[in-house]
Amino acid sequence: xxxxVGYVGKNNAVPILLDGLKRLEYRGYDSAGVAVVVGNIxxxxxxxxxxxxxxxxxxxxxxxxxxxxxxxxxxxGLPTEANAHPHADCTGKIRIVHNGIIENYxxxxxxxxxxxxxxxxxxxxxxxxxxxxxxxxxxxxxxxxKTLPLLQGTYGLVVLSQxxxxxxxxxxxxxxxVIGLAETETIVASDVSAILRYTKKVIYLEDNEVAVVNKxxxxxxxxxxxxxxxxxEYIEWTLDQAEKSGHEHFMHKEIFEQPExxxxxxxxxxxxxxxxxxxxxxxxxxxxxxxxxxxTIVACGTARNAGLVGEYMxxxxxxxxxxxxxxxxxxxxQPILDKASAVLxxxxxxxxxxxxxxxxxxxEKNILTLGVVNVVGSSIARLTDAGVYNHxxxxxxxxxxxxxxxxxxxxxxxxxKLGRQRQMSLATGQQILKExxxxxxxxxxxxxxxxxxxxxxxxxxxATNFAFLGRKYNYPVAIEGAIKLKEVSYIHAExxxxxxxxxxxxxxxxxxxxxxxxxxxxSVYEKNISNLxxxxxxxxxxxAIATEGDNDIAxxxxxxxxxxxxxxxLTPILSVIPLQLFAYHVAVLKGLDVDKPRNLAKSVxxx
Numbered sequence: 001x002x003x004x005v006g007y008v009g010k011n012n013a014v015p016i017l018l019d020g021l022k023r024l025e026y027r028g029y030d031s032a033g034v035a036v037v038v039g040n041i042x043x044x045x046x047x048x049x050x051x052x053x054x055x056x057x058x059x060x061x062x063x064x065x066x067x068x069x070x071x072x073x074x075x076x077g078l079p080t081e082a083n084a085h086p087h088a089d090c091t092g093k094i095r096i097v098h099n100g101i102i103e104n105y106x107x108x109x110x111x112x113x114x115x116x117x118x119x120x121x122x123x124x125x126x127x128x129x130x131x132x133x134x135x136x137x138x139x140x141x142x143x144x145x146k147t148l149p150l151l152q153g154t155y156g157l158v159v160l161s162q163x164x165x166x167x168x169x170x171x172x173x174x175x176x177x178v179i180g181l182a183e184t185e186t187i188v189a190s191d192v193s194a195i196l197r198y199t200k201k202v203i204y205l206e207d208n209e210v211a212v213v214n215k216x217x218x219x220x221x222x223x224x225x226x227x228x229x230x231x232x233e234y235i236e237w238t239l240d241q242a243e244k245s246g247h248e249h250f251m252h253k254e255i256f257e258q259p260e261x262x263x264x265x266x267x268x269x270x271x272x273x274x275x276x277x278x279x280x281x282x283x284x285x286x287x288x289x290x291x292x293x294x295x296t297i298v299a300c301g302t303a304r305n306a307g308l309v310g311e312y313m314x315x316x317x318x319x320x321x322x323x324x325x326x327x328x329x330x331x332x333x334q335p336i337l338d339k340a341s342a343v344l345x346x347x348x349x350x351x352x353x354x355x356x357x358x359x360x361x362x363x364e365k366n367i368l369t370l371g372v373v374n375v376v377g378s379s380i381a382r383l384t385d386a387g388v389y390n391h392x393x394x395x396x397x398x399x400x401x402x403x404x405x406x407x408x409x410x411x412x413x414x415x416x417k418l419g420r421q422r423q424m425s426l427a428t429g430q431q432i433l434k435e436x437x438x439x440x441x442x443x444x445x446x447x448x449x450x451x452x453x454x455x456x457x458x459x460x461x462x463a464t465n466f467a468f469l470g471r472k473y474n475y476p477v478a479i480e481g482a483i484k485l486k487e488v489s490y491i492h493a494e495x496x497x498x499x500x501x502x503x504x505x506x507x508x509x510x511x512x513x514x515x516x517x518x519x520x521x522x523s524v525y526e527k528n529i530s531n532l533x534x535x536x537x538x539x540x541x542x543x544a545i546a547t548e549g550d551n552d553i554a555x556x557x558x559x560x561x562x563x564x565x566x567x568x569x570l571t572p573i574l575s576v577i578p579l580q581l582f583a584y585h586v587a588v589l590k591g592l593d594v595d596k597p598r599n600l601a602k603s604v605x606x607x
Contacts, residue, residue, distance in 0.1 A: 002029060002085075002393075003071035004097050004177065005194050006158040006168045009185020009215040014062050017069035020187070020194035021051050026243045026250075028394025029071035030079035030377070034058070035086040035095040036067030037165035042095055046084040065215075068160050068168065070097035073394055074376035076105075077122025086160070087126045089133035090117055093162040094140070096132070098125040099190055100154035100175040101391065103268040108150065124153075132159065141212055144169045145225060148210070153268065156190055168213040172205040179203045179211060179218055181232065186213050192235055193242035200235045249594045251397035251488070255580050256447055259440035261392040261402040262573070265409045266436060270416070275429025277417040285386040288368050290421055293340035295320055298327040298358040302400040302483060303346040303407060308476035309572045310346075310411035317428065317569065318419035327355040342368040348395060348403040350378020359383050372410050374403055388414070397595045399487045401580045404480065405443070408573045412436055415569075435567045439574070442564040446577045449561060453578055456543060456559050457585035463514050466493040467505060468579070470518035471528055477518055477572045481579030487597050488587035498524075498531045506534065514541040516582070517557070518575045521547040522568040532556045543582075545575050 003024030007013040017034050032054045033046035043062055047053040051071070070085035077083040086095040102108070105124035108131065113119065117130045131150060135143040140161040148155075154174030161167070170177055170188050180187040180195035180202050187195050192202060205211060208223040222228050237246055247253035269278050282289060295314065297307035307324040314320040325335070327345070337343070343362035347355045350373035359380060362369050371380050371387030374395070381387060390406040413436070416429050460466075466485060470478035479495030486493050496505050498517070509515065515535050519528040535542055536556055544557035547565050554560050563574040587594045 002073045002099050002190070003194070004099055004156055004158055004188070004190040005069045006067070006097070006160075006170070006188035006213070007185065008066040008166060008168055008213060009182070009187075010065065011185060013064045013067040014058060016187070016198070017067055018051065018055060018058075019197065020189055021054075021069050021071050023193040023197070023239065023243065024071055024189070024191055025051065026396060028396065029073050031072045031074075031081070031084035032070065033072075033084045033086055034067055034069040035160055036062060036064035037160065037162060038062060038064050040162070040165075042088075042092065042160065042162045044086060044088070044095065046081045048079050048081055048084065066160065066165055066168070068095060068097045068158050075101060075389065075391060076124045076376070078377040083121045083123050085125065087121060087123065087129045089129045091133060094129055094132055094136065095160045096125065096129045097158050098128060099156040100173070101264070101267065102127060102151055102155065103153035104151070128155070128157065136161075138163070140164050140167065140169055141210075144171060145210060148173075158188055166214055170205065170211040170213055172209055173207045177205045179205065179213060181218065185215050186218060188213060191242065191245070192237065193239055196235060196237065196239050196242050202233050202235055203230050204233065248588070249397065249584070251399055251401065251584050251594050254395055254397055254402045255577070255584065257392075258402045258405050258577065259444045259447075261390075261406050262409050262440045262443065264391045264393075265406040266413070267391070269413055270433045270436070272430055272433045272437070275416070275424075275426045275433065276420055277413040277433070279388050279413060279417055281388045282370070282386050282417070285368060285370075289342070289418065291340060292342045292368065292418075293321065295322045295342050295344055296330075296335065296337070297322065297324045297344045297346060298330050298355055299324070299346040300327050300352055300354055302404050302480060303348060303352075303355075305476045305480040305483070306404055306407035306411065307344075307346050308479070309408055309473060310414070312473050313411055313415040313569050314418065317424055317432070318415045319423045320418055325358075327352065327358040330358040331361045337362065337365055337367050342370060344370040344372065345380050345384060346372045346407055347378075347380050348374045348390070348400055350375040350380040352380070356380055356383065372407055374406070398597055398600045399484055399583070399594075401484075404576065405573050409436065409439070412570060432567065432569070435570055439566065439570065442566060442574055443577055446563055446574060449578070450581055453561060453581045454585040456561070457582055457589060459559070460514055460541070460543070461489075461586045461589040463512070464491060465508070465513050466491060467508070467513065467515040468493060468495040468518075469498040469501065469515060469531065470495075470575075471498045471524040472522070473569060473572050474518040474520065474575055477576050477579070478516075480576055481516060481518075481583070484580055484583035485586065487600060488583050488594050489590055489592060490598070491586065498528055501531050501534060506538070509535055509538045509540040511539040511541065514543065516543045516545070516579065518545045519553065520545070520563065520568075520571045520575060521550055521565070522571060529556070545578055
């Protein structure tokens with residue numbers, strides 16, 4: 001989610017650490033910091049904002065041969081120097097940098113505070129430093145290994161000890177770390193882009209492995225603390241490729257990050273046994289939520305399409321009357337709201353001007369306001385009464401992909417939470433949560449069809465118009481698919497409710513006007529088949545998104561992309577993946593700037 005760099009070697013660590021952080025800027029961040037051993041103490045410098053701010057504070061005044069550095073993208077606590085990494089223990093002799101989320105940090109923190117530990121940040125990370133302190137008796141490797149079993153969640157962790165100034169301890173569970181080996185120096189990073197300038201020889205850590213890193217030696221241990229040998233790998237990527245993890249564009253990278261994005265959005269937020277969703281960000285308004293009788297979702301663009309799917313989920317399974325409004329129209333139509341109403345804002349950036357204005361309007365009417373946002377400390381996150389973070393890391397491409405599937409996953413959790421408070425049975429809650437848990441693996445299966453989808457894109461990339469069609473849960477996905485194609489390829493595309501086909505759109509269909517039809521085997525399957533036949537009768541070309549095992553669909557459609565079977569309410573999380581890949585490949589084939597489409601901005605901060 002953020003950037004980690006560690007260095008031990010013969011050269012001054014500080015410029016190498018800063019250079020590594022710059023190589024990781026593409027990942028997004030809101031603060032940065034370094035900690036290095038100078039003499040017999042650790043010198044630490046942090047800053048909020050860009051890395052240049054950190055450079056200005058350092059101003060060439062620090063020299064060291066061992067240190068750690070970090071760019072933080074806030075998840076727990078606002079972007080402040082106190083919350084920035086590295087974090088220290090009470091003695092100031094230990095520093096750590098950490099990527100990931102420690103799910104049980106509140107319990108650990110409460111216990112440590114009872115023992116007299118003093119915390120200076122709001123982060124989950126700081127508990128790790130204090131735990132290591134409790135176990136430290138002169139061997140930092142031992143202290144770290146006693147700490148790790150207590151941590152629930154994910155971590156990519158690098159530890160620096162003042163008493164062992166030529167050693168870094170590196171540990172991984174669920175968050176990437178790579179170790180680069182050069183002649184007389186070793187560099188640790190969360191991404192090879194921070195390493196490639198110095199060496200292309202690397203070792204990848206696997207989950208539950210711990211490494212002791214010196215300038216000319218790396219020792220790696222498994223979870224049982226047995227020393228293991230790992231192969232040295234050679235990286236052939238360029239620096240530009242490395243920033244994108246080998247993908248040609250950020251959009252492609254972020255599409256492929258979606259299995260992990262779903263996991264991060266769900267992690268620690270459900271209890272299958274009890275059929276319950278655990279959304280800690282809503283605890284402060286728990287009693288008010290029970291009294292809500294009507295929900296209005298306000299959002300723009302892709303976030304609004306996620307809201308449209310959420311509307312179907314909430315009404316069908318939670319019994320919650322829900323409507324979705326363009327945030328830009330919410331203020332102007334005099335919405336009827338009362339004390340039993342709530343307004344939910346959805347925004348990746350948390351800075352969308354129209355959505356922010358809608359929330360302000362709701363607050364003027366003393367209405368409960370909620371948020372689903374990705375950026376901690378953003379304006380919408382601060383303004384709403386309560387909310388849920390996506391926890392998916394920065395999304396760099398302008399066209400949103402992983403934020404959309406994350407928003408859908410959170411709407412499913414919200415549906416379970418509100419539904420179990422109302423009419424949803426234990427069995428239904430369990431069923432939804434069990435299937436949610438399976439979704440990352442199912443998304444990964446769809447991603448294996450990337451080349452096949454590229455082949456389909458080659459056949460249709462010269463078309464000048466597209467129709468996207470779907471019913472019920474997949475009607476909003478049809479709209480989203482059309483938006484993706486328009487955004488990145490500049491091809492005219494429209495998303496329609498399939499039931500509306502005969503009420504106008506069918507007039508456009510001919511052999512030069514292809515249709516992408518989302519037709520999973522669900523409650524409206526037969527009606528969708530009727531629409532497919534109507535398109536076919538007018539010589540329209542059809543690309544179908546269908547359920548695995550549907551052997552009849554190829555008799556009608558010209559092209560078929562299969563998705564795994566899941567609950568009807570969750571099919572949008574799967575059916576949107578082929579549409580994202582199709583839009584991406586069409587744009588690439590047309591030679592366009594996929595990550596930065598013309599006239600668009602990632603965060604729309606003006607109305």
